[in-house]
Amino acid sequence: MTATAPSGAAAPVLEVRHLTKVFTQGGLLSRRSVTALRDVSFALGQAEIVSLVGESGSGKSTIARIVARLDQPTSGTFLLDGRDVIAGEKRRASRAFRRQVQMVFQDPFGSLNPNQRISHFLERPLRLHGISRNRDEIRTRSEVLMTDVGLTADMLDSFPHQLSGGQRQRVAIARALAVEPKLILADEPTSMLDVSVRIGVLNLMRDLCDQRGISILYITHDLASARYLADRTMVMFAGEIVEEGPSMEVMARPSHPYTRLLTSAVPDPHRLHGFDPATRSELRAAVHVAMYGPGGKPDAPTPGTEVVQVSVGPDHRVRRREPVRASEVTPA
Numbered sequence: 001m002t003a004t005a006p007s008g009a010a011a012p013v014l015e016v017r018h019l020t021k022v023f024t025q026g027g028l029l030s031r032r033s034v035t036a037l038r039d040v041s042f043a044l045g046q047a048e049i050v051s052l053v054g055e056s057g058s059g060k061s062t063i064a065r066i067v068a069r070l071d072q073p074t075s076g077t078f079l080l081d082g083r084d085v086i087a088g089e090k091r092r093a094s095r096a097f098r099r100q101v102q103m104v105f106q107d108p109f110g111s112l113n114p115n116q117r118i119s120h121f122l123e124r125p126l127r128l129h130g131i132s133r134n135r136d137e138i139r140t141r142s143e144v145l146m147t148d149v150g151l152t153a154d155m156l157d158s159f160p161h162q163l164s165g166g167q168r169q170r171v172a173i174a175r176a177l178a179v180e181p182k183l184i185l186a187d188e189p190t191s192m193l194d195v196s197v198r199i200g201v202l203n204l205m206r207d208l209c210d211q212r213g214i215s216i217l218y219i220t221h222d223l224a225s226a227r228y229l230a231d232r233t234m235v236m237f238a239g240e241i242v243e244e245g246p247s248m249e250v251m252a253r254p255s256h257p258y259t260r261l262l263t264s265a266v267p268d269p270h271r272l273h274g275f276d277p278a279t280r281s282e283l284r285a286a287v288h289v290a291m292y293g294p295g296g297k298p299d300a301p302t303p304g305t306e307v308v309q310v311s312v313g314p315d316h317r318v319r320r321r322e323p324v325r326a327s328e329v330t331p332a
């Protein structure tokens with residue numbers, strides 16, 4: 001499905017075009033391939049937060065890893081500020097690219113070396129990217145970064161284990177901010193945090209977007225946080241974006257059966273329709289038909305059907321599989 005920035009928005013910061021990723025596993029005799037992404041396209045505007053939701057294994061992290069240049073796509077590309085990154089930097093990402101795109105991971109402990117003081121995580125990118133070379137200035141900048149993310153300057157001398165999970169995730173965000181990126185890819189940044197501190201980290205991300213104009217791709221399983229934080233939400237199923245639109249719209253009027261299944265699990269006083277277990281099991285069957293057609297499979301969809309993108313509301317699109325229109329069928 002081709003998702004685009006909402007009409008009227010400035011030129012996108014990130015434009016993902018037709019990304020496909022096939023992983024091959026196993027040896028010569030037991031080779032098996034997994035299609036993690038299938039023709040994924042979307043755009044992210046400046047100072048926009050877009051959430052990517054979907055079940056485990058649907059391909060969310062694969063998108064983030066490709067856009068962070070930690071992985072290569074099998075085909076397709078992406079543009080940053082209108083520049084084709086993969087065509088321009090075939091082998092490895094340039095330092096300039098790494099300054100523009102930063103990633104924040106799920107596990108704030110795993111991403112911080114336990115033997116280093118917090119100051120190290122902020123001073124290193126400042127030095128590496130030549131943002132500052134003067135010791136005192138680096139210290140001052142680090143202190144400002146700490147307060148920017150709601151921590152205190154004296155924590156710079158602590159070790160990661162002396163901080164709480166929420167505080168560590170704030171350090172990871174401060175580290176990303178050190179290089180003044182345009183785009184942050186946040187892969188489940190709050191899922192390992194206590195519910196009570198999640199909201200603080202979500203609010204911090206919203207402030208970064210509003211005050212610094214940073215765009216954020218927010219990957220999550222948690223629909224409630226996507227609705228709370230993200231301007232738009234994209235729903236993934238089996239390597240494809242199946243629905244995309246303003247978060248409130250997608251949650252209140254889910255159109256794709258998979259989105260309906262997802263939203264049916266979230267308590268929502270605003271939802272316009274109710275769900276019972278029978279509906280859920282019907283929806284599960286409907287997901288398969290919507291994806292591949294009756295009796296179809298991922299690599300062998302029902303003959304005579306095609307994927308179409310249907311507009312179901314303002315900036316709200318859904319991927320559907322429909323019979324090929326008679327006018328398009330070429331006589332044998």
Ligand SMILES: Nc1ncnc2c1ncn2[C@@H]1O[C@H](COP(=O)(O)OP(=O)(O)OP(=O)(O)O)[C@@H](O)[C@H]1O
Pocket residue numbers: 023024025034035036054055056057058059060061062063
């Ligand atoms: N390095 C790899 N080698 C082989 N297969 C992989 C690799 N990385 C991901 N995959 C497969 O690609 C698919 C998508 O994985 P991905 O990690 O993107 O899912 P996800 O949506 O982030 O899931 P989760 O919500 O569990 O984090 C899965 O089927 C996964 O097994």
Ligand SMILES: [Mg+2]
Pocket residue numbers: 060061062187
């Ligand atoms: Mg993941």
